[in-house]
Amino acid sequence: xxxxxxxxxxxxxxxxxxxxxxxxxxxxxxxxxxxxxxxxxxxxxxxxxxxxxxxxxxxxxxxxxxxxxxxxxxxxxxxxxxxxxxxxxxxxxxxxxxxxxxxxxxxxxxxxxxxxxxxxxxxxxxxxxxxxxxxxxxxxxxxxxxxxxxxxxxxxxxxxxxxxxxxxxxxxxxxxxxxxxxxxxxxxxxxxxxxxxxxxxxxxxxxxxxxxxxxxxxxxxxxxxxxxxxxxxxxxxxxxxxxxxxxxxxxxxxxxxxxxxxxxxxxxxxxxxxxxxxxxxxxxxxxxxxxxxxxxxxxxxxxxxxxxxxxxxxxxxxxxxxxxxxxxxxxxxxxxxxxxxxxxxxxxxxxxxxxxxxxxxxxxxxxxxxxxxxxxxxxxxxxxxxxxxxxxxxxxxxxxxxxxxxxxxxxxxxxxxxxxxxxxxxxxxxxxxxxxxxxxxxxxxxxxxxx
Amino acid sequence: xxxxxxxxxxxxxxxxxxxxxxxxxxxxxxxxxxxxxxxxxxxxxxxxxxxxxxxxxxxxxxxxxxxxxxxxxxxxxxxxxxxxxxxxxxxxxxxxxxxxxxxxxxxxxxxxxxxxxxxxxxxxxxxxxxxxxxxxxxxxxxxxxxxxxxxxxxxxxxxxxxxxxxxxxxxxxxxxxxxxxxxxxxxxxxxxxxxxxxxxxxxxxxxxxxxxxxxxxxxxxxxxxxxxxxxxxxxxxxxxxxxxxxxxxxxxxxxxxxxxxxxxxxxxxxxxxxxxxxxxxxxxxxxxxxxxxxxxxxxxxxxxxxxxxxxxxxxxxxxxxxxxxxxxxxxxxxxxxxxxxxxxxxxxxxxxxxxxxxxxxxxxxxxxxxxxxxxxxxxxxxxxxxxxxxxxxxxxxxxxxxxxxxxxxxxxxxxxxxxxxxxxxxxxxxxxxxxxxxxxxxxxxxxxxxx
Numbered sequence: 001x002x003x004x005x006x007x008x009x010x011x012x013x014x015x016x017x018x019x020x021x022x023x024x025x026x027x028x029x030x031x032x033x034x035x036x037x038x039x040x041x042x043x044x045x046x047x048x049x050x051x052x053x054x055x056x057x058x059x060x061x062x063x064x065x066x067x068x069x070x071x072x073x074x075x076x077x078x079x080x081x082x083x084x085x086x087x088x089x090x091x092x093x094x095x096x097x098x099x100x101x102x103x104x105x106x107x108x109x110x111x112x113x114x115x116x117x118x119x120x121x122x123x124x125x126x127x128x129x130x131x132x133x134x135x136x137x138x139x140x141x142x143x144x145x146x147x148x149x150x151x152x153x154x155x156x157x158x159x160x161x162x163x164x165x166x167x168x169x170x171x172x173x174x175x176x177x178x179x180x181x182x183x184x185x186x187x188x189x190x191x192x193x194x195x196x197x198x199x200x201x202x203x204x205x206x207x208x209x210x211x212x213x214x215x216x217x218x219x220x221x222x223x224x225x226x227x228x229x230x231x232x233x234x235x236x237x238x239x240x241x242x243x244x245x246x247x248x249x250x251x252x253x254x255x256x257x258x259x260x261x262x263x264x265x266x267x268x269x270x271x272x273x274x275x276x277x278x279x280x281x282x283x284x285x286x287x288x289x290x291x292x293x294x295x296x297x298x299x300x301x302x303x304x305x306x307x308x309x310x311x312x313x314x315x316x317x318x319x320x321x322x323x324x325x326x327x328x329x330x331x332x333x334x335x336x337x338x339x340x341x342x343x344x345x346x347x348x349x350x351x352x353x354x355x356x357x358x359x360x361x362x363x364x365x366x367x368x369x370x371x372x373x374x375x376x377x378x379x380x381x382x383x384x385x386x387x388x389x390x391x392x393x394x395x396x397x398x399x400x401x402x403x404x405x406x407x408x409x410x411x412x413x414x415x416x417x418x419x420x421x422x423x424x425x426x427x428x429x430x431x432x433x434x435x436x437x438x439x440x441x442x443x444x445x446x447x448x449x450x451x
Numbered sequence: 452x453x454x455x456x457x458x459x460x461x462x463x464x465x466x467x468x469x470x471x472x473x474x475x476x477x478x479x480x481x482x483x484x485x486x487x488x489x490x491x492x493x494x495x496x497x498x499x500x501x502x503x504x505x506x507x508x509x510x511x512x513x514x515x516x517x518x519x520x521x522x523x524x525x526x527x528x529x530x531x532x533x534x535x536x537x538x539x540x541x542x543x544x545x546x547x548x549x550x551x552x553x554x555x556x557x558x559x560x561x562x563x564x565x566x567x568x569x570x571x572x573x574x575x576x577x578x579x580x581x582x583x584x585x586x587x588x589x590x591x592x593x594x595x596x597x598x599x600x601x602x603x604x605x606x607x608x609x610x611x612x613x614x615x616x617x618x619x620x621x622x623x624x625x626x627x628x629x630x631x632x633x634x635x636x637x638x639x640x641x642x643x644x645x646x647x648x649x650x651x652x653x654x655x656x657x658x659x660x661x662x663x664x665x666x667x668x669x670x671x672x673x674x675x676x677x678x679x680x681x682x683x684x685x686x687x688x689x690x691x692x693x694x695x696x697x698x699x700x701x702x703x704x705x706x707x708x709x710x711x712x713x714x715x716x717x718x719x720x721x722x723x724x725x726x727x728x729x730x731x732x733x734x735x736x737x738x739x740x741x742x743x744x745x746x747x748x749x750x751x752x753x754x755x756x757x758x759x760x761x762x763x764x765x766x767x768x769x770x771x772x773x774x775x776x777x778x779x780x781x782x783x784x785x786x787x788x789x790x791x792x793x794x795x796x797x798x799x800x801x802x803x804x805x806x807x808x809x810x811x812x813x814x815x816x817x818x819x820x821x822x823x824x825x826x827x828x829x830x831x832x833x834x835x836x837x838x839x840x841x842x843x844x845x846x847x848x849x850x851x852x853x854x855x856x857x858x859x860x861x862x863x864x865x866x867x868x869x870x871x872x873x874x875x876x877x878x879x880x881x882x883x884x885x886x887x888x889x890x891x892x893x894x895x896x897x898x899x900x901x902x
Contacts, residue, residue, distance in 0.1 A: 055611060055880045074523045077879045081654035090657075093611040093880075112615070145881055160506060160544040164563070203532035206541075406868060406876050413864075417857060425857050428528045429506045429544075430596055 016045030017117030019347065020106065022096050022284075024052035024080050025060070027316035027336030028122035029403065034344035036087035044348050049090040051106070051114065056080055058145055059402055061333065062411070064184060066148040067274075068191040069156065069199070069427035070418055073145045075411045078404045096123070098287045101309040118311050120343055121284065121298070125317035125331055128280035128295075134255030139275040142184060151274065153429045155192070158272060160429075162211070163204050172269025174212045177260050179252045180277035181218025182225060183368040186235050188274060189216045190371040193242035198422045214244045215268060219251035219277075224368055224376065226330065231368075231376040234386050238370035252277070279331055281318045288312075293320040293328065302358035303346050304339055313346075315339035323361055333401070334364050367394045372419065467496030468568030470798065471557065473547050473735075475503035475531050476511070478767035478787030479573035480854065485795035487538035495799050500541040502557070502565065507531055509596055510853055512784065513862070515635060517599040518725075519642040520607065520650070520878035521869055524596045526862045529855045547574070549738045552760040569762050571794055572735065572749070576768035576782055579731035579746075585706030586630075590726040593635060602725065604880045606643070609723060611880075613662070614655050623720025625663045628711050630703045631728035632669025633676060634819040637686050639725060640667045641822040644693035649873045665695045666719060670702035670728075675819055675827065677781065682819075682827040685837050689821035703728070730782055732769045739763075744771040744779065753809035754797050755790055764797075766790035774812055784852070785815050818845045823870065 021028045038044040059076040095109040105113045129135035140151045158173050178185045196212050222232035251263040259269045281297040290308045297320035299307045306312045316336030321329045329335045342359040349356040369375040375391040402408050472479045489495040510527040546560040556564045580586035591602045609624050629636045647663050673683035702714040710720045732748040741759045748771035750758045757763045767787030772780045780786045793810040800807040820826040826841040853859050
């Protein structure tokens with residue numbers, strides 16, 4: 001190819017340690033940007049490499065809106081190379097399978113190795129099934145864009161199946177079970193109820209919506225466990241008003257292809273179970289060879305160094321950091337972001353031969369949206385917001401947290417459109433499977449998932 | 452679910468024939484909208500059903516921009532239920548496998564049947580491999596959104612592989628072969644060259660772009676066969692200026708997993724072959740039991756009725772309609788759209804007991820874009836445009852042809868953004884395969900492609 005109008009950014013920085021960051025989520029992304037900034041300001045000399053399984057950062061708080069066709073996948077996924085282009089950070093697409101702290105190398109799933117001087121693990125969490133049988137085989141997760149689009153395709157397909165008379169009224173095709181009454185479960189239940197009420201009602205005029213059941217199952221006595229009882233009740237009222245069948249004090253005993261069994265013995269026919277009941281630290285934690293806590297998280301000291309491993313840090317959902325109340329910090333984005341800033345500070349101070357103050361987490365509160373103009377927010381100083389004001393605060397905060405100007409614009413436009421038209425325009429069933437069968441005479445196996 | 456603020460649109464129209472349209476492409480979509488309009492105006496009594504394999508209309512002319520990360524999949528895919536919501540048209544998601552013209556039923560892949568009084572086949576075309584070995588197994592098609600996103604994922608992954616040092620310089624990982632120098636091949640080659648020159652150059656600063664090869668293979672002596680020789684030369688110059696290796700008078704003899712063999716004997720190492728060399732009528736044509744033409748298209752009379760079948764029409768890429776020059780009409784959107792309008796007219800006249808004038812195709816010309824501010828256009832009256840003016844005309848025409856206000860806005864914004872920033876922001880690798888493995892402990896098989 002001829003030379004173009006753009007010159008290559010140099011990513012090699014001679015001298016200084018090689019800092020390898022695993023995971024491009026809130027923690028990892030914040031960290032590499034902080035490090036790059038420090039490097040630009042001459043406060044750090046380092047080669048910085050970010051490794052991620054995906055080529056994009058996923059804005060997980062809005063995945064449920066992708067799953068309910070309110071947002072396009074690309075609205076909440078941002079190319080890592082696009083975000084970090086000007087920061088001179090090396091990016092490596094790959095899955096880390098192990099860490100050899102003695103040799104200072106990480107191993108990737110393709111068998112290759114990557115040497116580091118400082119390693120920061122920010123690989124986040126995976127869906128935790130608590131050993132409930134059938135979850136892994138039959139339930140949908142909601143932790144990545146591919147999971148979100150897969151769920152969206154299935155939800156939309158259920159209504160098509162019924163419209164095509166391929167489902168009996170009692171076979172659970174229109175029953176959607178959401179396991180877990182935390183923010184993810186609550187927000188998904190609310191969004192799904194509105195998808196049915198605002199979109200499916202008009203898309204499938206011959207469909208009897210009385211057949212649609214959305215069941216939200218929460219083992220504890222209140223929704224939004226981390227929130228106040230009042231916020232929990234507000235969420236409960238809001239969801240019930242939207243027709244969601246909320247079951248408190250009930251868990252999932254087992255998931256099968258065509259039904260779920262609840263802990264109270266009830267069997268609910270369904271082919272659509274979403275597992276939002278819990279997360280566990282990435283399996284990578286187990287590969288470290290250090291002793292893990294109950295949530296299989298990695299114990300860290302008050303500078304987020306992994307106990308027992310030199311030059312290895314852990315932040316975010318993976319790290320078992322202890323808060324001021326001596327309890328492990330929650331597995332939420334603000335923790336990961338604050339921990340990322342701390343590790344950046346540690347590495348800069350280390351270069352300057354300065355000590356660093358211990359990490360302390362500042363709780364910024366929590367929010368969850370229930371539906372149109374309905375949300376709950378709990379801010380520091382016992383400030384509690386509900387309804388429209390909480391919803392607007394939620395919208396603004398998420399727009400600010402979202403990475404990338406273009407994505408902010410895209411999400412804002414989608415929200416304005418959806419709100420104004422009562423529509424969810426992202427309701428496309430896009431299965432790459434179809435690429436293998438439908439359009440070509442015999443059809444290639446798309447290599448992207450033939451690996 | 453409680454009743455919402457929207458009342459169901461009634462889709463059942465008592466009395467009148469049941470008109471079943473197979474295929475929601477340019478032809479089928481135009482037809483059902485024309486019929487619905489005639490029904491609203493009281494000029495037709497009919498029940499109208501549209502059957503499609505996808506739940507969305509695909510704007511095929513822009514698929515190459517999805518494959519090169521210039522547009523989001525949702526920009527060029529529009530929910531059929533969203534478009535047709537207010538038209539009172541029944542929509543059936545399914546694949547038609549056969550037609551029984553004596554019993555007046557179509558059979559679907561799920562085994563169910565659908566009865567019709569009038570049937571219109573608008574199922575379009577599939578990729579034609581002309582019997583070249585390996586095409587079906589190893590080449591990528593570009594006729595649907597799933598194919599386009601699969602191709603995009605693979606193209607982007609190639610550069611990641613090289614950046615991760617998982618490719619030797621001579622193994623063809625950065626060689627992209629496009630078979631076919633028609634509009635699709637030319638537009639894809641130009642867009643891919645710009646993706647490399649404008650985006651990859653900045654995303655992968657350590658990558659030696661001298662290693663990137665884009666080879667466009669066209670058996671005939673000129674590009675854009677349907678166009679004038681001058682336009683063909685303009686496309687040739689434009690692509691070569693962009694670094695595309697254009698091979699005229701050469702075809703593909705065979706495709707393998709790691710190379711292609713050209714008809715001149717040369718073997719080109721590559722794992723990325725895009726087949727844009729030809730289309731053939733849908734396999735459904737063969738299932739009709741009538742004699743087909745060379746392109747396996749369905750012979751129709753001058754009212755687009757399938758010869759030998761009562762009450763069955765065929766339009767678009769599927770139909771072997773003869774033009775004024777006694778040659779079969781090209782398999783392009785304008786033909787399908789004009790034929791759809793004609794069949795609507797026939798059905799309305801039939802209801803009124805009026806005769807209909809025979810179908811005559813009005814050639815509106817042809818356009819192809821080569822890259823930024825570069826295109827060729829040939830309009831009626833031998834009006835030939837090139838360069839910026841042709842490009843602007845191309846942009847405007849495609850915006851107008853695009854269905855759905857929201858999609859027009861989205862595409863326009865994407866184009867403005869890409870043009871202003873020299874960026875292609877849709878470069879996400881989104882494989883649903885990952886949903887099965889990456890994010891959950893053991894991982895469910897996403898049902899969407901486990902069927």
